[in-house]
Amino acid sequence: MKTVIYLLEASACTGLFYSFYFLFLRRLTFFTLNRWYLLVTLLLSFVIPKLQMPVEAPNVNVLKPVMYIQQMQRLEVNSLHINHKVVYEPGVAWVMVIKALYFTGALLLSIRLMIVLVIFCRKLNGKRLAQLGFVTVMQGDKSFGNSSFLNVVFINDEELDANEVKQILSHELLHVKLLHSVDRIIAWLARIVLWFNPFVYGYLRSIEENHEFEVDRIAAGNDEKGKYASLLLKLTVANQATIFQGFSKAPLKKRIYMLFNQPTSNMKKVIYVLVLPMVVISCLAFARFEHVQVNHKLNLKLSDGKRLRPDSVNPYRQKVKRTPGQIKGHAAFIAWTKSADYQAKVRAAEKLKNEIGTFKVVGSITSDNVFIKQGTxxxxxxxxxxxxxxxxxxxxxxxxxxxxxxxxxKPSSVLYGKNGPLVIQASFIKRDNVIIYEAKPEPAPDYAFLYEANRVRFADGVLTNVDRYPNGKWKTAIIAVNGYQIKFNVKPSAPEFDDIAQGDHVRFRFVHEVKTGAKEYTVNDWISISADVKDYGIKNPDFFFKFYEKI
Incomplete structure (x- = not known):
């Protein structure tokens, strides 16, 4: 779905930019400016939807009062099955169908481009007429004549006099000099990616026409326009969309009109200034805006002395009632993390984790360490x-x-607390170079979800079976975790599930689940879903702030 959205946004950008060209620029004789406008805006259409634009927002610690209304939990009749397995019938996977159609079209155009390039390479084995610096002039024919690509020019001199051959050669050499083939390659690649978009075909056509207008004006000069127009009329061929720069492929009527048209007044160059608002509008419409919480009073440091960026701190925490003893203990722990003892243990633990160490067994011990009571x-x-x-x-x-x-x-982890020595959990132990112990793998979990301190349930699983409302917004989805299925229902007014797609691994938070089968639950009151366990992701405004608060 992310790919589909990106392609649609890129298509919308091309539509916006090309419409501006079609309405205001295509009749102007600033051919070089038009060339760069077409090329740059075509590339910008692919870049803008990928832009990440941070927007600073103050980290306000004052929360507005919120009124919560406890709703009764209920299930739709059709979703409750007693003594039967709930079977979810997924609808037509339209996203997969769309992707298949898209890649089929892109593949066919890619194959066509490859065929054209193969034909070009085969033509290089033909008769060579001349070598003009880095430009090679080849003998053309009726099907492949009077054209150019990269640094190769093809000339079909049948039924042409010397002066006409000279004009055609001068024309094609200008195409080579101005690197028009690069524009065509970019346009063709854009056409492959956005083959379903009508505006990309307009871009390709306009780029070809603008190339011819630009070269015609230079090659014909002021005194030879009549003869040049006659040559165009003599060599007119059908417009075939290929990657080669043909002498007379562009529409004859347009070329002759532009050839004899009076140059546009330089005052009209001010129209190009309007391009900047167009770019800004596109960025506002399609770029990604990331809201960065800024707290200028926040001044945290990591154990290695590096400062912790404010935007790397999760701005929310669980709402949990703490006893006076817990509050006092937490304050004592925070104070300890600023001590030299804490810093020394952090460094020692990091060093131990990265190597196999040799130790001597002293005996058994009873410890008041929070991580272990008895050990060796x-x-x-x-x-x-x-x-x-x-x-x-x-x-x-x-x-x-x-x-x-x-x-x-070989340590698998090293733990440390305020009191006592470091605790080493071993991955394996060797004595006399023989492994006498290897850690047992953790048993596969047999639960659907766990609990946070604020009694919010959370599950780490795979997002599947997304069903949507007619407007495209999520209606239901399933989280598959440890052989369980957690189906959650989404209101039409819920936020958009941006940046999360079917098949993603997610952390799902919820409350008030209802068991509907041996390993099946249904949830109406979801809290948040995120593809990053360090962030709460998409939040349900109806429930999130009941269980979480800003730091």
């Missing part, structure tokens, strides 16, 4: 450490060791 005391370089049991999963590890053993440990 080990030493290294005169410092004490505690060997843990992987949070109670591998208690038999201590029976394998006896005082005096010299062991090699």
């Amino acid at each position: 005391l080990i030493q290294r370089d005169g410092k004490n450490y505690i060997l843990g049991d992987n949070f109670g999963r591998d208690k038999d590890v201590h029976a394998l060791l006896k005082p005096g053993d010299v062991i090699d440990i």
Whole structure:
């Protein structure tokens, strides 16, 4: 869905820019300016929808009072199945159908471009007429004559006198000198990407025409316009959309009109100034605006001394009632994190995690460390450490060791608290170069969701089965997690689910779930959904601020 939205936004940009050209610029004789307008705005149409534009917003800590109305939980009759498995029948996967059609069209145009390039390469083996610096002049024929591409010019001199050949050669050499082939390649690639967009065909046609207008005006000069027009009439061919610059492919009537048209007054160049508002409008309509919370009083530092950027701090936290003891304990912990003891333990833990270390077993120990009550005391370089049991999963590890053993440990994690030595959880242990212990893998979880401190449920799973209202907004979706299915319903007034698509791994928060099957739940009161566990993502305004507050 993200790709589809991007292509539609790029198409809308081309429509906006090309409409401006068609209405105001196409009749002007500023051919070089028109060339750059067409080329730059075509490229901008692909860039603008990808722009990320940060917008600073003050981090206001004052919350407006919110009134919450507790709604009764209910299920639609058709969604409740007793003693039966709930089967969700997904509708037609229109997104997949659209993608298949899009890639089919792009593939066909890509194949056509490849065929044209192969024909060009084969023509290079033909008769060479001349070498003019870096430009090669080749013998053309009825099907492939009087054209140019890159630094190769094809001349079909049948039924032409020397003066006419000279005019045609001068014309094509100007195309080569002005690098018109680069414009055509860009336009063709844009046509492949946006083949469904009618405006991209207008761009391709206008770029070709503008090339001819620009070269005709230079090649004909002021005194040879009549002869030049006669040559155009003599060599007129059907307009075939290829990547080559043909001498007489552009519409004859337009070329002769532009050839004899009076140059546009320089005063009208002011029209090009209006391009800037067009670019601004496109950015406002299609660029991505990221709201950055700014708190100028925030001055946090990481353990390595680096400052923590304000916009990297999650501006919300759980609403949790804390006892006076908990508040006091939290304050004490914050104070400890600013101490030298904390900094030293952070550095020591990072060093231990990155290497296999040799330790000596001292004996068993009973600890008041928050992470472990009993363990094995080990030493290294005169410092004490505690060997843990992987949070109670591998208690038999201590029976394998006896005082005096010299062991090699590969840590899987290193924990530390305010009191006591560092606690090492081992990935494996070697004695006499033989592995005597390897950590057991964590058992597969058998639950649909967990709880936060504020009693909000959260689940990490895959977003599937997105169903939509006729206007395209989400109606229902399913989070698949650990063999469970959590279906959640979305109101038509809910926010847009931007930057999240079917198949993404998401963190889903909710309350008031209703069990509808052995491993199935239905949720009406969802709180937030995010593809990044560090952020709350898309928030449901009806429930989010009941359980979370700004920091």
